[in-house]
Amino acid sequence: MSDYVYNLLNKHHSVRRFKDQPLPDEDVKKLVEAGQAASTSSYLQTYSVIGIDDIEVKDSLKEVSGQPYVVKNGYLFVFVIDFYRHSLMDKEKREELQESFGSTENLLVGSIDVALVAQNMAATAEDMGYGIVYLGSLRNDVARVKEILDLPDYTFPLFGMAVGRPADDEQGTAKPRLPFEAVFHKNKYIHDADQHQALIRDYDQVVSSYYDQRTNGERTETWSNQVINFMSTKQRLDMLDELNKSGFIHK
Amino acid sequence: MSDYVYNLLNKHHSVRRFKDQPLPDEDVKKLVEAGQAASTSSYLQTYSVIGIDDIEVKDSLKEVSGQPYVVKNGYLFVFVIDFYRHSLMDKEKREELQESFGSTENLLVGSIDVALVAQNMAATAEDMGYGIVYLGSLRNDVARVKEILDLPDYTFPLFGMAVGRPADDEQGTAKPRLPFEAVFHKNKYIHDADQHQALIRDYDQVVSSYYDQRTNGERTETWSNQVINFMSTKQRLDMLDELNKSGFIHK
Incomplete structure (x- = not known):
């Protein structure tokens, strides 16, 4: 132990x-x-x-x-x-x-x-x-x-x-993760959108404060904004094709 | 350290x-x-x-x-x-x-x-x-x-x-892994089929001895046989379909 x-x-x-x-x-x-x-x-x-x-x-x-x-x-x-x-x-x-x-x-x-x-x-x-x-x-x-x-x-x-x-x-620090309650589900998946959104709103503040402190106020982005910006740009759309060419996902 | x-x-x-x-x-x-x-x-x-x-x-x-x-x-x-x-x-x-x-x-x-x-x-x-x-x-x-x-x-x-x-x-033991030389490649992938096959032949003996000892001679399967038997049976052929249904691999 x-x-x-x-x-x-x-x-x-x-x-x-x-x-x-x-x-x-x-x-x-x-x-x-x-x-x-x-x-x-x-x-x-x-x-x-x-x-x-x-x-x-x-x-x-x-x-x-x-x-x-x-x-x-x-x-x-x-x-x-x-x-x-x-x-x-x-x-x-x-x-x-x-x-x-x-x-x-x-x-x-x-x-x-x-x-x-x-x-x-x-x-x-x-x-x-x-x-x-x-x-x-x-x-x-x-x-x-x-x-x-x-x-x-x-x-x-x-x-x-x-x-x-x-x-x-090098002065990296551990970036805050989603709260335990947001990623952990007991016995069944929690669907409740309001609950998810409330947890994400709180977490957005935590992430924003983290960046604020780390950059002396130069960056205050929330997690949601980061995710939305990242995902709005389509990434690596050739992946299916590349996997196929390498012999994968043929069925 | x-x-x-x-x-x-x-x-x-x-x-x-x-x-x-x-x-x-x-x-x-x-x-x-x-x-x-x-x-x-x-x-x-x-x-x-x-x-x-x-x-x-x-x-x-x-x-x-x-x-x-x-x-x-x-x-x-x-x-x-x-x-x-x-x-x-x-x-x-x-x-x-x-x-x-x-x-x-x-x-x-x-x-x-x-x-x-x-x-x-x-x-x-x-x-x-x-x-x-x-x-x-x-x-x-x-x-x-x-x-x-x-x-x-x-x-x-x-x-x-x-x-x-x-x-x-419970008396599990760590099963022998492929030799370092078989999974590690320096700077470029090693293609040489003879080299791979020689390493696998040696490893087959190691795995076979491991099973032999663990089962008092009742099982002496090689790694190759295990892999070939397993892979010859098609596994979970619905995976692409299930991923598609869940919203994934659409492009």
């Missing part, structure tokens, strides 16, 4: 500015091992991790994401849904297996497997004194990422993660 | 037999809080957690999953991709927002968000002395799960998790 992990995880905040200090190979290996220890759907292990320290590869990926910390970090990981190795297993059944990978169910299996691996790595990295930031931005151009990393069929680059020692003047 | 989390996560194994000892409310809340502390894509927080202690709800969900530990546990969680609350935010932009939820990109966002929350909860639970098991089996009948939990549009039940004190005679 320990609260160690509870306390550690509650201190999480994304780090976007790192010291110029590469991760030693043994730390990279430890992180991946911790990732692999996560639960995996039906023991399928439908993931690969690409570890990147080559500056040219980093530079190319930065062109996709637009974020400086894709280059400036201690190490870069790209997390890949991976049914390629499964496709090599049995020549006779290859076509049958490939049909199976193409189901939407197996896209979900792969996405969940990959995310569990990554979150184990995130928690382990933070415990080892590193900071991390997830990079969904690699989905800005999946075709290009596949080309850069030379990804085969039945794989899909889901997201990246930059890891490293936080810069000395 | 600590190895606490690394060591904890490496001890993970799924627990399927629990003591008849319900989780106290404060532990449920702590787990959800630890979950919420995870990174969330673009601050969208596209998840809900349904906490279930009602025996009738558990019984109904067990009919979907077929697994006794859906009923017999300390507590049951169902993890839901959730854009419902986002849909309530802005009456004028509602249609536009809903169109946005329907993109495949946002299905990925929701799946990843949900999995990060769940894995934080898994790690925290194990640190608190609980055992956990994921329940992908709730996807056996998504329509029925939505009915049981009264889930609204723009939500999707992705998986469940049973949590509780392991039974005294």
